[in-house]
Amino acid sequence: MNAMDRIGASAIKRTKFVTAVSEIARNALIYGGGGVMTFHLHKLAGRPSVLAECVDHGPGIADVDRALQDGYTTGKGLGLGLSGARRLVDRFAIETLPGEGTTVIMECGAR
Amino acid sequence: MALATIIQNEFDQILANWMRDQGREGVRRTDVVSARESEAQSRELLQALARALRDTRSDDTFDFSNPGWDPVREALEHISQTRTESGVSPTEMAWFIASIKQSIFTILSQRNADDPKLLIDQVWMVTKIVDQMALHAISAYVDQREAIIERQQSEMTEVSAPVVKIWDRIVTVPLLGTVDSFRAQTVMENLLQAIVEREAEVAIIDITGVSTVDTMVAQHLLKTAAAVRLMGAECVISGISPKIAQTIVHLGVDLPNVVTRGDLQSGLSYAFERLGVKIGG
Ligand SMILES: Nc1ncnc2c1ncn2[C@@H]1O[C@H](COP(=O)(O)OP(=O)(O)O)[C@@H](O)[C@H]1O
Ligand SMILES: [Mg+2]
Numbered sequence: 001m002n003a004m005d006r007i008g009a010s011a012i013k014r015t016k017f018v019t020a021v022s023e024i025a026r027n028a029l030i031y032g033g034g035g036v037m038t039f040h041l042h043k044l045a046g047r048p049s050v051l052a053e054c055v056d057h058g059p060g061i062a063d064v065d066r067a068l069q070d071g072y073t074t075g076k077g078l079g080l081g082l083s084g085a086r087r088l089v090d091r092f093a094i095e096t097l098p099g100e101g102t103t104v105i106m107e108c109g110a111r
Numbered sequence: 112m113a114l115a116t117i118i119q120n121e122f123d124q125i126l127a128n129w130m131r132d133q134g135r136e137g138v139r140r141t142d143v144v145s146a147r148e149s150e151a152q153s154r155e156l157l158q159a160l161a162r163a164l165r166d167t168r169s170d171d172t173f174d175f176s177n178p179g180w181d182p183v184r185e186a187l188e189h190i191s192q193t194r195t196e197s198g199v200s201p202t203e204m205a206w207f208i209a210s211i212k213q214s215i216f217t218i219l220s221q222r223n224a225d226d227p228k229l230l231i232d233q234v235w236m237v238t239k240i241v242d243q244m245a246l247h248a249i250s251a252y253v254d255q256r257e258a259i260i261e262r263q264q265s266e267m268t269e270v271s272a273p274v275v276k277i278w279d280r281i282v283t284v285p286l287l288g289t290v291d292s293f294r295a296q297t298v299m300e301n302l303l304q305a306i307v308e309r310e311a312e313v314a315i316i317d318i319t320g321v322s323t324v325d326t327m328v329a330q331h332l333l334k335t336a337a338a339v340r341l342m343g344a345e346c347v348i349s350g351i352s353p354k355i356a357q358t359i360v361h362l363g364v365d366l367p368n369v370v371t372r373g374d375l376q377s378g379l380s381y382a383f384e385r386l387g388v389k390i391g392g
Contacts, residue, residue: 012353015355015357016357016361019324022323022327026325026327077327078364080362080363080364081325084362088358088362
């Protein structure tokens with residue numbers, strides 16, 4: 001992950017962020033019918049960070065609170081992708097509209 | 112008499128002599144290329160040669176890259192391919208082509224005995240052509256070998272999940288790189304198979320080489336561990352680095368009934384302990 005190198009992220013931060021990105025990307029692929037992930041260098045509380053934005057135009061999530069619960073899945077997964085990713089990063093935001101798609105934003109600092 | 116004419120007229124004799132020479136020079140690999148296949152290939156090549164000689168100007172302007180020589184190059188590539196696949200060495204390949212010279216020379220010296228000047232020119236011509244043919248066959252051989260090696264390498268890295276029996280009743284398998292569902296499935300199948308064949312009681316999956324453990328990888332590990340237990344063996348996952356451990360905890364993944372260890376050595380000593388193996392006397 002190049003962007004994480006650029007902000008001099010620690011190994012543990014990098015592993016966490018890469019794992020979270022992997023979860024959200026797979027969701028976009030499996031449930032969102034494919035999407036686009038972009039990375040930006042950003043600032044979080046005045047310190048350098050990396051921001052990942054994943055956009056898909058799939059069916060959206062009807063009940064986000066429920067989808068964010070540990071163990072909830074409508075597929076065959078562990079149901080820990082969304083909730084786990086949220087715990088792995090420093091900032092997590094999800095925006096979704098049924099029938100329109102889903103956007104997940106995750107941000108992570110260097111330490 | 113012109114070269115093309117001689118080869119055309121004396122085709123059967125040249126082919127017969129060539130086949131005989133192949134046997135004599137030990138270039139006929141009867142173990143990997145059957146006599147019939149060898150004869151068919153020799154005939155194919157000689158026919159292509161006769162045709163090219165007829166259709167091109169075989170004087171000083173001889174140029175092997177001329178389109179007139181296409182059939183010869185194609186025949187060589189075809190022969191080279193079948194021989195590469197059956198494990199013939201490049202030297203044997205070159206000898207097979209080069210041995211055609213003798214049979215042509217013999218006929219030439221019979222037909223043009225009265226014209227030494229022409230004979231020398233023709234021998235020189237044939238030498239040039241056959242050398243080019245041998246070179247082409249070798250380069251085709253090398254290309255094909257490279258393609259085979261490349262294919263084997265990618266197949267190996269893609270599919271290989273070598274399950275190793277490291278001790279009596281202990282098998283281990285490394286999980287490497289990016290774990291997709293296909294590879295995870297391969298590892299699981301190989302591991303379960305090995306447990307049966309090696310009568311293993313402990314199976315160690317070493318994930319030191321795995322870069323990311325997300326919920327999908329974790330799910331595959333859980334499934335594999337469950338299957339291992341169903342086979343009556345115990346599953347140990349080793350090589351869980353502190354980074355990966357923390358990540359798994361944050362994800363909220365629980366690995367119940369799975370013994371986990373930081374590195375392969377610790378995984379092994381756990382297995383030894385389990386099986387009552389005494390180390391170091
Ligand atoms: N991009 C998305 N589009 C539509 N639905 C989604 C998307 N991401 C997650 N979901 C829904 O949220 C549920 C929970 O997701 P997650 O926590 O990653 O668990 P899992 O992938 O194991 O199902 C999914 O089963 C799915 O119904
Ligand atoms: Mg998921």
